[in-house]
Amino acid sequence: MTLNAVVSAVTDRIIARSKDSRAAYLALIQSEGEGTIRRPNLGCANLAHAYAGTEEDRDAMKADRGMNIGIVTAYNDMLSAHAVYYRYPELMKVWAREVGATAQVAGGVPAMCDGVTQGYPGMELSLFSRDTIALSTAIALSHGTFEGAALLGICDKIVPGLLMGALRFGHLPMILIPGGPMPSGLPNKAKAAVREQFAEGKVGRDELLEAEIGAYHSKGTCTFYGTANTNQMMMEVMGLHMPGSAFVNPGTKLRQELTRAAVHRLAKIGARGDSYRPIGHCVDERSIVNAAVGLLATGGSTNHLLHVPAIARAAGVIIDWEDFDRLSAAVPLLARVYPNGSADVNGFEAAGGMAYVIRELLGAGLLHGDIMTVSGDSLAAYAEKPVIAGDALTWQPVGDSGDDTILRPAAAPFSADGGMRILAGNIGRACIKVSAVERDRWIVEAPARVFEDQLDVLEAFKAGTLEQDVVVVVRFQGPRANGMPELHKLTPALGVLQNRGFKVALVTDGRMSGASGKVPCAIHCSPEALLDGAIGRIRDGDMIRVDAVNGTLDALVDPAEWAAREPAPAPVAAEGMGRELFGLFRGNADEAEKGASAVLAGAGL
Structure with a gap:
């Protein structure tokens, strides 16, 4: 399928604008990949420190038999979406051994919940938590002891922050590993109705709390299509997940096998493997355009008008709001997921999910299909749905929409533009x-x-x-x-x-x-x-x-x-709740259109 003329023109516009910054970025990661700060060249005392905490894998690490995977995790059990990560590192170490690799938790990153801080002083730390996560990711990967990394994060600022930090180590292969949405509870539309009734004084706090707990009731990502789930969509259209990983519920066999497959795949795509694909080459101008197209086609979160430019800048790519505006005029709206419809992300997944969206957008020439992904050299694999056949993980072609009130084909969309x-x-x-x-x-x-x-x-x-x-x-x-x-x-x-x-x-x-x-x-x-x-x-x-x-x-x-x-x-700038500690970030943040980042501005990116 010929690439849509508007998508092509916007991509060319971004490539031209990013010529110097992208060239500088690629030179940086090439130099880093050829540099001496890597495991075989570290001193013996340095290596001893790195291996001291991992007796079971020490001999394999000493022998340097395979990739050592750094796990950067946003686990905490205050966020339902991240509570699922509790056992992941332990399991990932086992799965790494299955393919001759090793894995270590390289570091943790903070992960705050906007749902908890919404409307209170803690929310003023939220956006800058993204910069903090980027810095924490860089610290985790700074030891030079990893040949690849698994990034465990889902929610609002976590995925953008992980990527911003990870892309400065762009010579390493990396895969983002999600945890999946919680099962559906009280429908989001019913929850919103109770909120409005409370605002009018028609119901009390007890009724409101019951409604909220009915909606947010278990481990997993919240089920409305907000920033967290838009992150997961974006990782699919950029090819940074194992295909079809975004919206599989936690605690299922399919969820476990997708994570296992991610670890196995990561071990194969390192510099010493047969399919080297560093994240700095997976994320390029075309994959950034794919992220913007996916955002528009699914009615995703407005927060990504900040996050996509920030992620792009970390990879030397410059995208602005004019690019989004031009793309929006050409990209049809294919999905209606709450708050843009009545269905939640579980309904979206059941109707065909990201495999359906990607197939339709590829067929209409609205996505770059030839990008380098963690799975291969084409986005086509992401147009199939993962299933367990017998006891094995496999992927199958997606069929027609299972519910045309949730998903529609590109030839008959909900609207002709992305909104x-x-x-x-x-x-x-x-x-x-x-x-x-x-x-x-x-x-x-x-x-x-x-x-x-x-x-x-x-x-x-x-x-x-x-x-x-x-x-x-x-x-x-x-x-x-x-x-x-x-x-x-x-x-x-x-x-x-x-x-x-x-x-x-x-x-x-x-x-x-x-x-x-x-x-x-x-x-x-x-x-x-x-x-x-x-x-x-x-x-x-x-x-x-x-x-x-x-x-x-x-x-x-x-x-x-x-x-x-x-x-x-x-x-006067407010104090308390730690806000005064972020004065350095507030004083140096650049404008919203560039991503509202103090870290990127301070780095001259």
Whole structure:
């Protein structure tokens, strides 16, 4: 199938823009691969330290018989998605021995849960936890004792952070190993309804807690299609998982065999194997475009308009929001998964899952099929579903959609475009996701109510002062101001206002959740208020126009008056909950369109 003209043109645009940075990156990883900081060249005392904690594999390590795999794990048992990793290292060591390799836990990375910190001060550490994870990954791999790595991580900042760190060791082969989603509990739509009832005071805290526990009830990834599950989609279309690994439930035979296969495959794709495929070559301009296409085709998380550019930069690739905007016009929406539909990711998987999506996108010429993957030299393997046949893991062609309310073919999609748009106007540049927004709400023109704390928005809602057509503006929420927290706690209240018949929109220099849904939200507004962005000039009562049809975001204020306004004074930086420790990150983070990363900015990438 001929590559779609828009996908081809965007790819060429990225390649041209990235020419120098990508060349520098490839030179770096070639030098690292040829360097002396590797196991056969380490001193005896260095090796003794590395082997001291692993008696069972010490002789094999001394003999240097096969790959030594570094396991970088995000295990903790506070995150349901990561609690499943508890026994993985122990099992992976056994599976490594089956193919003459060894494995060691190289290090752990922090893994916080946005679902726990949502709406509280801890959320202001969330985005910068991605940079911390990148740094922790680099520390784990810095010992020079590994010929490959297994990356164990799933949720919001963990996968991007793992990749950002891992790509600076791009000469090593690496495979990302997921744990799978929890079985379905209370449907996400029912959970959202209870949240809105609570916001209106129609149910109490006990009823809300029961609903939440009914939805989030066991080990595994949350079942809505937010940032965590978008991460897993992305690893599939980039070819960094074993094919079909993303959405297989924990505790199943298939889940175990996919992890075993990942360890076996990793042992074969090292520099001394017969199929060397370092991660720095697997992640290139084409695989980054695949990630963007997958995001658009499935209605994925808006957080990836930060994460994809950051991951790309770590590999010397430069993608911007204009690239996403151009791709969105060409990529059809093939999936409806909550909050963009009623089904959860288990329903998505049962209907055909990623194998179906990849097959359809490849058939329509919307994905680069010739990328280097951890599985082979083509993405075609990812268009098949893994199954256990007898006692053996195998892959089979995917059939038609099992439910056309969840998955549709590229020839008959839910919509002709991907539902992500870039807005630009006198307020700045922002992103909006409209795949779950009713078409008659794509344009909202209403007076502004300006806030600098999301809790003040909720207080105004409870007091009844937002009972009108309104554009809620929440500023000083950017990376430099307070670490760019998600504002998902606003979703029920804004949804209630919209249900009551008001025209409602949100404009913010902060983030919205990967589960943002039916209310139009212009997010990641740049420049942010702390950097004298125009969002700081908005005053209560200004008419604001959020127009996702024409791609504009404007304050309808006389231009002379607008230009003469002084920006709002910045609030004092908050302390407590460890936020003061992240002042270095806040002070050096770059803008949202580049990924809002202090680590990458500090590295000059």
